[in-house]
Amino acid sequence: MGKVAFVFPGQGSQFVGMGKDIYENNDLARKEYDKIFKNLSFDLKTAMFDGPEELLKKTKYTQPAIVAMSLILDKLLKEKGIYPDFVAGHSVGEYSAIGSAEFLSLDETVKLTSFRGEAMNEIAEKVNGGMAAIIGMPSEKIIELLKTVTGVVEAVNFNEPKQTVIAGDKDSIEKSCELLKENGARRALLLPVSGPFHSSLMKPAGEKLKKEIETYEFKDTKIKLVANTTAEIISTGNELKEEIYNQSFGPVRWVETIEKLKENGVETIYEIGPGKTLAGLIRKIDKNLKVVSINSLSAIDNL
Structure with missing residues (x-):
């Protein structure tokens, strides 16, 4: 059973x-x-x-x-x-x-x-941070691309195979969203949260x-x-x-x-x-x- x-x-x-x-x-x-x-x-x-x-x-x-x-x-x-x-x-x-x-x-x-x-x-x-949902890109590729971004930005929620949430300081999150979209992410959505949780x-x-x-x-x-x-x-x-x-x-x-x-x-x-x-x-x-x-x-x- x-x-x-x-x-x-x-x-x-x-x-x-x-x-x-x-x-x-x-x-x-x-x-x-x-x-x-x-x-x-x-x-x-x-x-x-x-x-x-x-x-x-x-x-x-x-x-x-x-x-x-x-x-x-x-x-x-x-x-x-x-x-x-x-x-x-x-x-x-x-x-x-x-x-x-x-x-x-x-x-x-x-x-x-x-x-x-x-x-x-x-x-x-105390920290100027945020989160964004990245849709339509494998998490492995997201992790690799984030290594090229200055500041703090990390893949933090591995929700399903094509949805990963990133978190970090607000400037780095915005740069990362642009970078990931340029490299094939279907969507990069800033989330309405008060901090960079799980980072x-x-x-x-x-x-x-x-x-x-x-x-x-x-x-x-x-x-x-x-x-x-x-x-x-x-x-x-x-x-x-x-x-x-x-x-x-x-x-x-x-x-x-x-x-x-x-x-x-x-x-x-x-x-x-x-x-x-x-x-x-x-x-x-x-x-x-x-x-x-x-x-x-x-x-x-x-x-």
Whole structure:
């Protein structure tokens, strides 16, 4: 019998009103949400349910909002008797994977995510950086061409075979977009983000996280996590601490992550959380994998 993986989306999947129907129509969800909201020093509930959009777009709110909704849907899916053999998450989605695998409790996971969001926001404001999506060019060619650009610019998100995201200082990103288009990229799109996430410019955020994670007690788990930065399998708390540090300024190897899941016998993948972005990427990586989107109460009820 084929194995099951749960995967979790990252930043960009948020929307005003996210999770509100779950909160209002499910007692277990409401109880878990209230515990999360009580554990934070800011009003995440209003930002998620009522907005405004500009507030929810701030990393401090976006990241815990996505992880909170993802983990509550995860809990409701498990109540149905569906459990993963493996978990993985895209960027901040890796924190949802940490909670799903039970390295930390649900509310602790959201609390750590909120620290990450604040640390990344603080560093992003200090560096004049950005990101761009490069479409229609193999990642190997992008990496080679970026070596010729002065300044900091790196390939950071390997989303699917013909979509790679680059990050770095704004001047270098703009030069790189022109260079890559001249050399055959179909499109080079500047992304509406507040910083050069997953690039070496974010290393100071990693240093802050490194200190913070020492205040948490990570458990070893039976559910295996496929790491963003290496696409290798993690099941111990110590391995996870290293990944949390490295992931704040290291790449998201999503293509290799999905390949690793398939190598290990995964046939069905549940994308859990807002939106359906990962389902689209997974189909472009391997169309033979079955992908089920769990982004609402009705999606769970219809299983």
